[in-house]
Amino acid sequence: MEQPHDPVAAEAGAGAVAAGEAYIIRPLDLADLSKGFCELLAQLSPSPPLSEEAFRARFAELAALGADHLVLVAEEAATGRLAAAGAMLVERKFIRRCGLVGHLEDVVVDAAARGRGLGERLVRRLVEHARGRGCYKVILNCTTELKGFYAKCGFEEKNVQMGLYF
Numbered sequence: 001m002e003q004p005h006d007p008v009a010a011e012a013g014a015g016a017v018a019a020g021e022a023y024i025i026r027p028l029d030l031a032d033l034s035k036g037f038c039e040l041l042a043q044l045s046p047s048p049p050l051s052e053e054a055f056r057a058r059f060a061e062l063a064a065l066g067a068d069h070l071v072l073v074a075e076e077a078a079t080g081r082l083a084a085a086g087a088m089l090v091e092r093k094f095i096r097r098c099g100l101v102g103h104l105e106d107v108v109v110d111a112a113a114r115g116r117g118l119g120e121r122l123v124r125r126l127v128e129h130a131r132g133r134g135c136y137k138v139i140l141n142c143t144t145e146l147k148g149f150y151a152k153c154g155f156e157e158k159n160v161q162m163g164l165y166f
Contacts (some may be wrong), residue, residue: 021081023118025125028071031061034083035075045110068092070129074109074118083113088126090133102130102138123153 028037035057038158041047050058062069067090074084086107091097109119130138141161142150151157 002050022052022077022116023074023076023113023121024077025072025122026063028059028073030056030137032073032082035080037073037085040082040085040108040110041106043107043111058153066134067129070126071106072122074113074122076113082110084109084118086122086126088129090130090135090137096136100130100133100135101125102135104130104135104138106142119149120153123150127153 024046033050033052038047038049038055042049051164069089071085071087073082075081076083085109087105089103089105091101094103104123107119107126109122109124117165127138138155139153139158140150141163147157
């Protein structure tokens with residue numbers, strides 16, 4: 001099963017490795033389970049590994065959403081291992097004349113790859129995807145420690161986050 005076409009990634013030549021490019025930012029692929037995708041996500045939030053069957057089933061569900069759910073990964077060109085990941089979910093609203101809102105989720109950069117601008121590149125690509133889909137805003141939740149990073153990416157603090165966990 002293929003990931004839905006991502007016009008932002010296509011415009012930017014996703015998957016193509018420029019001379020000297022250390023990381024390739026591209027849509028998530030089924031092969032990424034064996035490239036450390038679950039281990040990468042576990043650096044964001046404790047999560048037990050997924051079976052291949054569970055990964056394939058969720059991948060298929062998300063792929064069925066088309067461009068309303070995009071997961072990008074950054075693959076280290078030299079090793080093929082994943083160094084970063086993030087997702088953009090597009091919510092369809094009634095307000096704002098049936099507007100669209102982008103939700104930036106699950107952004108993580110491998111501890112060994114931090115400080116190289118990789119997270120910022122990934123976030124900018126995801127935001128451009130939301131802009132290209134017609135979203136009137138992109139929102140996210142983050143820890144206090146990450147506010148500076150997201151401010152550097154153009155976000156500003158708004159409102160208060162509340163949560164109810166099960």
